[in-house]
Amino acid sequence: MLDHIGIYVHSYERSKAFYRLALAPLGYELILEYAGWGGFGWADKPVFWIKGGKSTAPGLQIAFRAEDRETVREFHRVALEAGGKDKGAPGLREEYHPDYYAAYVLDPDGHNVEVVCHTPGDLEV
Secondary structure, eight states: OOOOEEEEESOHHHHHHHHHHHTGGGTOEEEEEETTEEEEEETTEEEEEEEESSOOOSOOEEEEEOSSHHHHHHHHHHHHHTTOEEEEEEEEOTTTOTTOEEEEEEOTTOOEEEEEEOSOOOOOO
16 A cells, blocks of 8 residues: 655664664665665665655554564564663554564664564474
8 A cells, every 4th residue: 555655764874773773684785875865675666765854753553564573582582682662572462453472673763674574484483
């Protein structure tokens, strides 16, 4: 349904570094920088854009889909190493549905970044 989303960040360079690392487990790369925006995606199609120098309040929640639970765990690990703050370790969130497996990290501007896998999968590690 959505084609792309763009958010404002306080420091473009800091957030670019964070998202380069945090989204790598999902296969996202920095594809394009244009007019102060950085576009992340895959297959030459940017779908997630950041732009620095604007207000970041209120913070947003952004959820990216993962194909498997291992990717959710890898995102969480890498995002914390990249400077994110833990907001929810990888695990089942059965209040949403029995196979909702997600992790949550606050990015450098306080945006809540979630990665979720909806398919039944491996046991939690």
